[in-house]
Amino acid sequence: MTDEDDDLQLDPNFADRFERDPRRPKCQLYLISPPTIGDDFAGTLAAALEAGPVAAFQLRLKGLDDHAIARLAEPLQKICADRDVAFIINDSIALAKRLGADGVHLGQEDGDAREARQILGPSVQIGVTCHDSRHLAMEAGEAGADYVAFGAFYPTQTKETHHQPDPSILSWWTTVFELPCVAIGGITPQNAKPLINAGADFLAVSGAVWNDPDGAAAAVRKFAALL
Numbered sequence: 001m002t003d004e005d006d007d008l009q010l011d012p013n014f015a016d017r018f019e020r021d022p023r024r025p026k027c028q029l030y031l032i033s034p035p036t037i038g039d040d041f042a043g044t045l046a047a048a049l050e051a052g053p054v055a056a057f058q059l060r061l062k063g064l065d066d067h068a069i070a071r072l073a074e075p076l077q078k079i080c081a082d083r084d085v086a087f088i089i090n091d092s093i094a095l096a097k098r099l100g101a102d103g104v105h106l107g108q109e110d111g112d113a114r115e116a117r118q119i120l121g122p123s124v125q126i127g128v129t130c131h132d133s134r135h136l137a138m139e140a141g142e143a144g145a146d147y148v149a150f151g152a153f154y155p156t157q158t159k160e161t162h163h164q165p166d167p168s169i170l171s172w173w174t175t176v177f178e179l180p181c182v183a184i185g186g187i188t189p190q191n192a193k194p195l196i197n198a199g200a201d202f203l204a205v206s207g208a209v210w211n212d213p214d215g216a217a218a219a220v221r222k223f224a225a226l227l
């Protein structure tokens with residue numbers, strides 16, 4: 001919990017007692033790309049998206065400029081569109097606009113959700129990283145975000161993380177707000193259940209899908225069996 005959240009007291013056992021509200025839509029899978037991709041990734045992505053229901057795919061490539069990401073994005077965006085999977089660009093409002101992406105994901109240093117809305121229009125999905133902070137999540141909601149993301153729930157090799165929320169933040173959020181919430185960070189088929197039970201609307205997953213020794217399609221099937 002962050003300093004700003006100190007005035008928001010919650011029973012620490014809240015999540016244990018909470019079962020997902022059956023009136024909320026089922027939890028869905030949101031795939032995050034590997035940090036780098038090779039020529040064979042398009043085939044891997046297509047197989048993963050065909051293996052089970054995936055709501056969204058985020059292109060998250062670090063250390064490349066927008067032109068390079070745009071070149072890599074083109075075939076992947078088509079694969080998503082053909083399978084009715086939302087194509088989300090990480091970090092860059094300008095690149096999301098240039099590509100006509102279905103959405104953009106913004107970290108706390110990546111720009112403002114209000115500005116993104118002005119530039120991208122009403123139908124583009126805007127997601128905002130909120131770490132373990134109820135305060136940031138409420139701010140993001142007020143700024144017009146379409147989802148808030150909490151994490152990292154578990155240790156992850158994919159990026160260095162500095163926040164570890166308790167699953168109770170998901171049950172608190174979904175009890176109080178309609179706006180969807182995403183759980184992210186080290187999520188695997190083995191540890192996902194508490195996040196699903198706490199009410200996560202989406203599980204955002206990278207490593208556990210792309211690095212599954214049985215292959216990405218098999219990993220999607222393992223998650224799908226839980227959702």
Ligand SMILES: Cc1ncc(COP(=O)(O)OP(=O)(O)O)c(N)n1
Binds near residue numbers: 091150184
């Ligand atoms: C769905 C989702 N949630 C959180 C993040 C993290 O975004 P950010 O804090 O900007 O960190 P980077 O991913 O840019 O390293 C995300 N990308 N997607």
Ligand SMILES: Cc1nc(C(=O)O)sc1CCOP(=O)(O)O
Binds near residue numbers: 129156157158185206
């Ligand atoms: C991109 C990202 N953001 C996080 C956050 O906590 O905001 S954790 C994370 C890594 C997600 O990949 P994996 O499923 O391999 O852990």
Ligand SMILES: [Mg+2]
Binds near residue numbers: 090106107
């Ligand atoms: Mg970012």
